[in-house]
Amino acid sequence: MSVTDDIKAKLDILDVVSPHVSLQKSGRTFKANCPFHTEKTPSFIVNPERQSWHCFGACATGGDIFSFVMRAENLQFGDALRMLAQRAGVELSSAPNREQSNAIHSVNNAAATYFQEVLESETGGQAREYLDSRSVRRQARQDFKLGLSADRWDGLIQYLRTHGYKREDAIAAGLVREGENGQVWDFFRNRLMFPIFDRNGNIIGFGARALDDSTPKYINTAQTEMFDKRSTLYALHFANAEIRQTGTAVIVEGYMDAIAAHEHGYKNVVASMGTALTENQVSQLRSLAREFVLALDPDDAGQEATLRSLESSWHVFRDVISRRNTANQSVLNQWTPPVLKIAALPAGLDPDALIRTDPTRWESIIAEALPLLDFVIPALVRRSDLNVPDSRAHIVRELARLINRLDDMDQHDYWAKLADELGVPLEALQASIASVGNRRARGRRNPPPWQSEETQVDVSSNALRAQDSDPIEEHALSILVQNPDLVENARPTNPDCFRETENRELFTALISYPTIEELRAEVDQILAERLSRLESADLPGTGLERALAHCLTRLERRRSSYNQEMMLHTEELALPPSREVEDEVKRVNQRIKELEIMSSR
Ligand SMILES: [Zn+2]
CATH class of the missing domain: 3.40.1360.10 (Dna Topoisomerase Vi A Subunit; Chain: A, domain 2)
Structure with a gap:
């Protein structure tokens, strides 16, 4: 059982959600006004059997206690994990504590002093020349505590040892690296050092710029308890x-x-x-x-x-x-x-x-x-060739993702601005955007899109049953981490297709970071462990692109059928699912088609 499963098993989603919304019982589920968008009629559902939540309004999304807490409390995954683990009484291997953070601030401070000394010493000539050439004055060098890491493997290590700092603290702060045989070396070498302060002025990490042709030009402290x-x-x-x-x-x-x-x-x-x-x-x-x-x-x-x-x-x-x-609804007026x-x-x-x-x-x-x-609309129109068929539709689709989140009045203004930039009548533009909504207004003679035939998929119920590890998810992720050039193929996949929390967060990270190395340096430890496991999974030598498409198809289908199942509960809601939900259903069907083409190639 993974740590997140352990936590989920010990907490009830109703307890996690209820401080944020007032839930009303409605059949086998609970409903409330969605805490993530403003609405007057509830479209937010909590399903205690599945331990899941879903918004059938503007959010058109859902998830588990982790994704709920991340949104509701505005937390990164690692912080949500620590919070819920504590609540569930589940021990995490590395919990941050005050003593540790003081030790890290203090060793970072010492390092900054050392880097400053190196910069102002004879060795620092070239670096000072560089700063002069960029017109950084001495006062700014001091205010921002700019420094230089020496071009050697143990400059900082020696300094910290002489001044009585503990080796473990320097390692925990990311200043010193430790090899398998216990040998240690300075992480930052021959770089211009920019101490990074938190809001209270503590040094939590460093940015470092290469002074020669080393790549990457900029590096920074890897993710630590203190530094994200x-x-x-x-x-x-x-x-x-x-x-x-x-x-x-x-x-x-x-x-x-x-x-x-x-x-x-x-x-x-x-x-x-x-x-x-x-x-x-x-x-x-x-x-x-x-x-x-x-x-x-x-x-x-x-x-x-x-x-x-x-x-x-x-x-x-x-x-x-x-x-x-x-x-803040009560003070909305001000x-x-x-x-x-x-x-x-x-x-x-x-x-x-x-x-x-x-x-x-x-x-x-x-x-x-x-x-x-006002900036993006003209920029997007300018960079497009309006003579290309569908280019206008493409622009409208791109911008709808931004404009639809505004209130009605602003939406109207921006559609008008876009119509103007595109040289089409506003009515034509509005007709193209409103078609989905209109069909709904005409009544239910046509089946709504989420009940249309193409969304009827057969998924064996086994795939929906909770498992300790999910082989399809893990196979897809193994392919991706071992073949990062395939990440592009997976980018359109909604992370919610991944049921297991660790898998979902890892997938989100995979499509957000430019390289696996950066991902590894920055993700939470639990995800880093999962990453190494996936990296060592056995994969066949060929056919991986097809295999990936096949896995993703199954995940998309599973999510789509799960969403339909959830939607049955919306009968209990006063409203039909929102346009966003309908759009999402269409998007998923389109995506499944694309993936099927890819996997049959
Ligand atoms: Zn919502």
């Missing part, structure tokens, strides 16, 4: 007060961008250390700022990857906002929703370069930042 890159905002502890005071947080990507901003007195600037905002980052800023401005390199603005990352930031942003929104804006920088200039050469221009660009959709 995804929940970190660089320079937040310097920016905290100013963000609160101005109500605006400006988000740049790199360390140097944030440092340049602070040097020039723009103190409401933080760096995201990645391209897309994470839930945790948005939540941290949410309590400080009403306006988020993402400073974007214009070279990337029309790029697919940038749009994906903006889309992801947008969803995260909306999720966090709507959750707060629901939680509540102004925060805005996510995009500031497009001039071609070829990152924030660092722009701030240092033309601060006035930086100020006006930030002041003129556009709300995300």
